[in-house]
Amino acid sequence: MNKVPLTVTGANKLRTELDELKTVVRPRIIQAISDAREHGDLKENAEYHAAREQQSFAEGRIAEIESKLSNANIIDVTKTDANGKVIFGATVEIEDIESGKVVTYQIVGEDEADIKQGRISVGSPIARALIGKEAEDVVIVKAPGGNIEYEILSVEYI
Incomplete structure (x- = not known):
């Protein structure tokens, strides 16, 4: 599978969300399932079914984030030598x-x-x-409404 570019900030946000899901959300859902089981018949137990559905969503999101991180090419733009060129991760100020x-x-x-x-x-x-x-530099962007010309005012690597 191809590596997908990801900024350091983006990777950190995904890691934070993953940690939250694993350490806070997952245990809370497990406790909710346990509590709902104590109420008896599982066939007609709405709390149990809701908790199982939440568990399914949380586990799916955990798998999705782990996959994204494992296929990520994390690029730290502050450590690149782009010599003023616009690259992945750069912050660009442009004027129409x-x-x-x-x-x-x-x-x-x-x-x-x-x-x-x-x-x-x-x-x-x-x-x-x-x-x-x-x-x-002046760039031409092909937009649905026609070509738009932009001038690049500044390029930063934050």
């Missing part, structure tokens, strides 16, 4: 040449992408246009 609107994006893996928090997937059209470019 036509409208003058300035936005800042961090280029991250698919699982970490969240446009509301300024994190875009490395596979997105904007990120693909930016990769390998430097500050003051």
Whole structure:
């Protein structure tokens, strides 16, 4: 299986969630199942069935996170020598040449992408246009509404 790029921050968030699921959520669900069993007939015990469903979701999420971490290529952008070029993990400030609107994006893996928090997937059209470019370069992004020109104002490795 191909390695999936992941930032150090993204990997840490997944590890934190995994730890929470294993040390807090899983024991709580096991206790809920145990308590529900004490109520008698399991066929008609709604508490038991709800706890088993929660257990199924939690175990599925644990397996999903473990898989993501085992297939991750964790990249620490602060330890790369990119010489001002836009690379995976870089934070890029760009300006729409036509409208003058300035936005800042961090280029991250698919699982970490969240446009509301300024994190875009490395596979997105904007990120693909930016990769390998430097500050003051002009890039053209092919968008559904037509081509958009952006000027790269700054590139940081945070």
